Amino acid sequence: MSFTTMEQLKTIGRELAMGSQGVWGSSKEFLELVKTIGEAKSKAEEERIVLAEIESLKRRIQEPDVPRKKMKEYIMRLVYVEMLGHDASFGYIHAVKMTHDDNLLLKRSGYLAVTLFLNEDHDLIILIINTIQKDLKSDNYLVCCAALTAVCRLINEETIPAVLPQIVELLNHQKELVRKKAVMALHRFFQRSPSTVSHLFPAFQERLCDRDPSVMSAVLCALYDMILVNVKPFKHLVASLVSILKQAVEHRLPKSYDYHRTPAPFVQIKLLKILALLGTGDKAASENMFNVLGDILKRSDSTSNIGNAILYECVRTLTSIYTNPRLLQNAAEITAKFLKSDNHNLKYMGIDALGRLIKITPECAENHQLAVIDCLEDPDDTLKRKTLDLLYKMTKANNVEVIVERMVEYIRNISDNHYKTEISSRVIELAERYAPSNQWFIQTMNQVFEIAGDLVPQKVAHDLMRLIAEGAGEEDEDADSHLRSSAVQAYLQILKEPKLPSILLQVISWVLGEYGIADGSHSAEFIIGKLCDIVATRPGDDKLKGYVVSAITKICAFEKAAGQTVDLIPECVSFIEELYASHSTDLQQRIYEFHAVLKLDRDTIASILPMDASCEDIEVDKDLSFLNSFVESALANGSRPYLSDNERRGMGAMTTLASNNDAGTSSLLRFQPYEKPSIPEPAAALVTASHYSQDAIDQHDIYSSTITVSTSSRAPESSSNDGTRLKLEGVQKKWGRPTYTPEAQVPKNPINISDSVKVSSSAAGKEASSRNSSAPPYTERKQPSQEISAEKKKLAASLFGSKAGETKAKPAAKLQQNGTSKKAPAKPTSPPAPAPAPPPADLLDLSDSLPQIPSVDPVDQLADLISVDSSAATSTTSLVEQVLDAGKVATKGPSPQASLQKDSVSRQVGVTPSGGTNPDLFKDLFG
């Protein structure tokens, strides 16, 4: 601080020496202002100074006949004040006026202030349009330039037509500076509203051949954005672009384009980015490029920053276009050089490049294990995060434990919620896909809940509960009950820690309620005591209380059903008493239900709250046949027959209940969008059910899995059938099954995904074989030198698999690739697809959201099994929520068609696939 102040004072001295007007026309007052603000000791003092300045400016700017020069200074001071975060809107109009000035400098200052003050939708813009129109026609090219710069910031979709003709004319201006800026302005219009300039594509392409290379390079910026939107209309440009790149590389552009002796580096980089887009999945186009790319790799100077920028871009292009084994090997060598560099920037680029390379040749990661681990352990957060990103991409069943451990450790140490959420969702995803055992999975989930707590989506908690309830999904009861008792043990242990997040406590309450006394090692009193302790830690948490009450209800019911009497401990009694007067109607209802259940006799309790039945199937009598006699007698007594909504409106049987239900049970795809979620059913039970659950949903997500709603007077119709379950079938069919993928991964760009799927499934097989035969194995990394610690080596081995494992066999590699290569959801029979046509993922890298293929590893099945969506409804209410969730996904998701497809696939097998369109998942599971 003192140092900088000194320096500032020195400079202020210098400025003062230049005279009160300064060289650049700043007055003494402004100098004074900056100085006092610089010396302000607190934010409050600064605030005071700036407010005083605003007051004085307000006053002075209103004075009549302010000299223009003075006005310019006031406006600059306003800009300064606004930059410090204060409102200067009272002066905007003066800035607008200044744009009308004839003096170029004043005009420019006016434009500058206006571009900083106003955004394109501001009311005052309308006062400037006219000036801009006039200035665009000016004879002075500097005025034109000033206007063009302003246009970029101030023109919105509506005002584009007002200036477009003039700007198009300027494309042919004699000054290259003007032509260049006109191109930029049109580019800006394209970004704002593509349709307004779509007729100008030919004009753009013509400018590509402008006699001045700077205009050409401006066109490249625009081309890049246009190609990003749609490649097709630009395919024919490949040859010309390649030839431009060739000229640049061969140093044939004027010397003034050199930067640090590198020929036109910025042009090269832009061209490489464009070629990457054009060459994606296009063999012919790619072959056109190989030559020049090879040239760049040879010529670029790897000792300068800009040279490396070009090299990296080249690697990126090579990993995007159709693959060329020889060049890819060069790319791998460059990546290795980056990784070995001491420069953090290059390491970062290296990690990024490696992430791209392993999508094509997964085995090359092994050559860089130690470099990767160095980056992972680096104190530089950017580098660490990038490396975690890379690890995430190369996670397989054999290294998932190490990688997840690293990630968990990382989340533990950051405070930034955004990344916490992101990385914990990745941990969850990896754990679900590759968990080696249920125990490990539960442990990992507990850690995630502990650290990231309420950032974790509720759904993950439900899935975890379901996993514990269903066990391994095999008929091995012993293993399942062992799993449950160990979960109970683990949770009792966790409860000793202070400050647990609500979501984890909810899971714990549910598990304790369901299985706390199942293995007989804990008494009901003990568990109920623990549950009461949970509530005590979070007194205001109604949702949690709901879980706890349900858990206590279950335990009491289990005890009673077993013929024991339950004496509630005092804490519990007082807790319950309190709830009778709760503000939450949900809690009140639960407590009344609790009492009602306890009053029932032993057999009834046993049938409404059976032990360990959270995933039993609930049979629902869809036809409501049990009501037949009631209906008949009513009809006999003269009631009118029931007409459905549609019939009443005379719409016939178009979308009747029957067709809805049928659509649900068959696995046929429906290609119409979902209907609006109205309730067209005559089934009163359904209506009540969904109402009921809607009410409840905000307050609690999971009722005790088996608790009934018989005491609820709101669902009387359903009470005579099968323990009074909520009827959700119709609802579910409407919304589709819940997708397993966490919401964050709902693909944002459906088009790309489906593209990549299509491409890879059609072409994967053919090209895979050629790749495998032609790609020479990368040279093994030299044996690491002695200094490398044993610990690091061990970590490397666990991350990348030992060398022994490497020689072991192809199948392992195949498995890895299946697991990691996200772009190639190939048929199970085809060899690992090298993704001949990588999706345009470079720029809109969708790797996170692309469909993933589970490997054939049995552990993966676990992940899928967790998501087995029991029609057995873990719990009635939770199901409703899932249904709603699914509804959310469906509306957000890629397209009704895709989600329907997913829906029907999941219905066929009762599994929610994590990667919608992937058929081999089920082969793994069933044969």
Add this chain to the structure above:
Amino acid sequence: MIDAVLVMNTQGKPRLAKFYKSLSPVKQQEIVRKVYSGLSSRAEHFCNFVEADEIFGARTKLVYKHFATLYFVFVIDSGESELGILDLIQVFVETLDSIFKNVCELDIVFNFNKVNTVLDEIVMGGQVVETNSTEIVKSVQEIFK
């Protein structure tokens, strides 16, 4: 594209803030604060990139350079080259240096207008228009003749 160019001093005071996307003044202030807190904790030898998903939206990065009392920060999306932008910052600073003869923080404060003109010659509407320092100096001098 380039989403924003920020120059701020090592105490977090903005010296130049140019946004190429429409953002409310409140949001702009918040961004300046967040960028500063992201940068101020980084050691000198760390890499010059910071992922800025949280500040600017998905797939954006800060590319920054630290000179004496100032941070020069470019916010970019995936359409720009990180290493290339690093050299562009160099071009920007070299240009300022040749215009102000040994540029320092106060030159930038007092000559807001001129600094902005320099930047407008380099970046226009979020795209790089000129990268040659000599050319930039020439056009700026033309304007202030």
